[in-house]
Amino acid sequence: MSDTRRKLIDGAIEAIRTVGISGVSARSIAAAAGVNQALVFYHFGSVHELLGAACMTHTKASVELFQPALDKVTTLKQLLAVGRDMHTQQSQTFNVTILAQLLAGSRTDAGLAETTRAALQLWIDAIEQVLIRVLATSPAKDLVDTKGLASAVSAAFIGLELYEGIDPAGAVHALDTLDQLAVLVEVVDDLGPIARRAFRAKVKRVADR
Amino acid sequence: MSDTRRKLIDGAIEAIRTVGISGVSARSIAAAAGVNQALVFYHFGSVHELLGAACMTHTKASVELFQPALDKVTTLKQLLAVGRDMHTQQSQTFNVTILAQLLAGSRTDAGLAETTRAALQLWIDAIEQVLIRVLATSPAKDLVDTKGLASAVSAAFIGLELYEGIDPAGAVHALDTLDQLAVLVEVVDDLGPIARRAFRAKVKRVADR
């Protein structure tokens, strides 16, 4: 990949982060990239195309970067912790920030929507693998669709990121609460044999109906 | 409130819905409202001010409209059902769609961020009241911070709305999965006295540490 293409992609990420989807433009991206504005169109054809390419590249790199951390996760609480770590470690280029802005922008551009969907799917797939592993020993195992839950978790994370933008303290509070709830799940997983059997029976009854 | 102000507020909602935060402008709003573009500035001073006013008005009306439905909710499953109903019944003016777009736009405007925060808070407060009622009889009661959970639920809903924009089928699937999970909570709430006592003891131990 040429040097300018890479600069433009980095510039696009930087621009989305600083001015948001509603302020991003060929000029703001070129300024962040330190190259001429016309090159956006030479290399990518349009601003939206560049945004899509940047989103895909950035998401791929981000998922790969955190894959080792995800592989170590054995509880829901730890999964949440990885999410929070991502945010603090990479506050300058946090991928979920980018995805949130592009998701909002995808409302008016079908092409961008498709790329954003594909990028988000990378996270969903990675998270699903974690969930399959984490839930393998849970008594609630048969009641949970891992694909659906992985989508829900990803979407929720995006919502929390947007919420953080308007109420940082509230977002921390919300995440702390989810942390507590993750403990609740462990409590269920950790019930004694009698309670566990009663739980399983209930779950089975509910799952069958 | 004057007729034109109302028209502009309705037009702003309409414009956010159709062109999104990145496409919204004094001209697009005025076109949707059927009034002259200059009136945006006469009545509201700036486009962002109008967006903030529209967001607040629309959210207030939406919360009031769904308050009776929220008052009837007695389980998490029903709370989720109200959310889904809102979406289908009000697909033209779904308030969460508006909030999601303004949340994304708030990244670059502190004033808009504050108004959006206040508007979202209306939902969070309403949902917290529901949660207090729903969780009152749950054995997990003492472990859950209702304020934090209400924020998390609201944020998650916004994320799901954005996700729906790029993958409608995936979003339905995610919501169906959450529906199943809500059942799981009922299972816990519905354990027999022995299991319930064991559960409470575990929760207490966890809550104390």
Place this chain on the structure above:
DNA sequence: GTCTATACCAGGATAGAC
């Protein structure tokens, strides 16, 4: 492949007629 220059349009905002 990159830069300059430029055409052209959309958006924010104001002045002033009515």
Place this chain on the structure above:
DNA sequence: GTCTATCCTGGTATAGAC
């Protein structure tokens, strides 16, 4: 309170020099 006209800025996109 509303409309017309207008200014200016910044946005997309292309042509053409280098």
